[in-house]
Amino acid sequence: MRRNDRLRSQALASRQRGREQDTGGWFAMASEDGVSRRALFGAAGLAAAAAVPAQAAAPAPASVAGRRFRGMVSDAQGSRIEALTLLDLGPRDCLVRMQASSVSYTMTGGVLGASRTPLIMGQGGVGVCEAVGPMVKRVQVGDRVLISATAQCGWCYQCLHGRTDWCQFSQTSGHPFARTAAGVEVTPRGGIGGTSELTFAPEEHVTPVFTDLPAASLALIVNQIGCGFAAGITQAPIEPGSDVAVFGAGPVGMGAILSARVAGAARIVVVEPITARRENARRLGATHVLDPNAMTGAELVEAVREICKGRTDRLFAGGRRWGTNVFGQDGRGADFVLEAVGATRFPPKAEKAPDDTGVLPLRQAWDVTRPGGHCTYMGAAQGEVSFPAIGIALNGRSIHAAQMGGQHPMRDLPRFVEMMERGIIDLGALVTAYPLDRAVEAHQAVADRSILAGAVVFG
Ligand SMILES: [Zn+2]
Incomplete structure (x- = not known):
């Protein structure tokens, strides 16, 4: 330090x-x-x-152009570690020396396949700010910062309407920040990148955190696990004593399971085809685990409904109908359902999912939500999903689209860090760390689904 x-x-x-x-x-x-x-x-x-602590505009920094560092460059030829030279900082940019960047399944296509333009792949991570542009106010040099894929500007239409998870500064294409030895300009993916020793990140994507927690754990809370964890506390907060079903126990699903446990859920039912992930889900707090390959889809829906039916069907005693009424509405099902599956992009070196498109669990998640319950979607499925029209209108189920779990980074990440500091959530045992030189291998392991979660950790 x-x-x-x-x-x-x-x-x-x-x-x-x-x-x-x-x-x-x-x-x-x-x-x-x-x-x-x-x-x-x-x-x-x-x-x-x-x-009030002063927030004067930062003085113009000395130029950072010309600094040398290494990063994983992905282009039409694939991905490899290259020596890079930094370009100059933009007025709203933060220069961050990376400490760790989680390895996301979303990035595997660009890393293991091809990228049309030269990119530093990644979805942010954790590091230390070494310089800021003259318009930056949120971050100071020396701050430890989390870089998140979702921005929070506080000024755009979505931020002003309480939907910072859709901040209009998110998902921008970014601008070149470095040059290879061959003179090719390289851009951090999504404007933030992550798998390079240095990166630029616009202020809107950066949250200062005041902690000495391990970098690999912080890299997970700012990305996939933080996504699943946020989904259980933002748009449809899980209530104590409720029944929760989680589809998928990868990194996003692990966050969802943790949020259910922290919220005090009575039952946490996890649906996951990979044995190692089901076992891990148990350790995280799942009360029931189901293998979707061990039963038909209809049997799976019935199994979740049976687990999540409450203690009585005596309606005057606070119970609910066990079975369907004349309109085909079943009173059973989970109070809160969090879907975290998505499409399969690479053949796994573990048990396959029943449906590579990820569409089947979208429908099943809706089917196991009790009337009046909440169904939150996070998985990036491919294709179309259909629902019975009368059920959409009359079953009272609320559907939530949880881009990054509905997270507001500046509001949520510091409190997640606080919970990690207090030991309420512990991510240390979940992550496999890789040095930058093995970053491509790390993405292959995530694509193979042979590890629970991975992070590139910088020395
Ligand atoms: Zn905004």
Whole structure:
């Protein structure tokens, strides 16, 4: 941390100079207008204003262009580790020295296949900020930061309407930030990348965190596990004592299971074809695990409904109907269902899913949601899914589309970190760490589904 401390003290000294200049400028303006701060704010207001930590604009940083580092470059020829040279920082960019980046199944296509343009693949991660553009306010040099695929600007239409998970700064294409030895410009995927020793990330994608937690665990909470965990506490918060069904026990599903356990769910039913993942789901808190390859789809739906039917069918005693009414509506089913399956892109070196498209579990998740319950979708399936029209209208099930679990990074990531600090959630045993030199191998392991979760950890 000595290097970080030095960077932080340099930045603080620089910012202090900036504040002094700003203050002088303000008084000069006030003098010209013939007013004083005291006249504007009053004594109490002035004291309150003085108590607010200053957020003066950062001074223009020294150029970072020319710095050398290494990263995994993915292009039409595949992926490999290359030496890179940094370009200059944009006004809203943060330069981050990466500590860890989780390996996402979503990235495997671009890493193990081909990318049309030269990219640094990745969905962010954790690192230490080494420089900021002159317009950056949220982050200071020396901060440990989480870089998330979902932005939170706070100003766009979606952020102002409570749907930061759809912040309009998310999913941008980014801009080139480095050059290869051959002079080819490389862009961080999604504007953030992750599998390189240095990266640029726009301020909107960056959340400062004040913790010494292990980098690999933080890389997972900012990405897949944080997605599943957020889904259980954001749009359809899991209620204590409720019944929860989770489809898929990969990294996103693991987060969903943890959220159900933390919320105090009575029953947590996990549907997962891979034996090792079902066993891990048990360790995380699943009360029941089901193998979708061991039964038909109809039997699976019936099994979940039977587990999640409550303790009585005596309606006057708080029970519900066990079976269908004249309209075909079944009173059984989970209160909260979280789907985290998605399409299979590569043949797994573990048990196959019953449906490579991921569409079947979309329908099953809806089928096992009790009338009036909540069904939250996270998996990236491929194809079309159909539902009975009368059921969509009259069964009272609420469907939630949980882009990144409905996460608001600046609101949610610090509290997730707090729960990790308190030991309420512990991700240490879930992640397999790989050095940068083995980043392609890490993506192959994730594609094979031979590990629970992977992260590239920088030395
Ligand atoms: Zn926004």
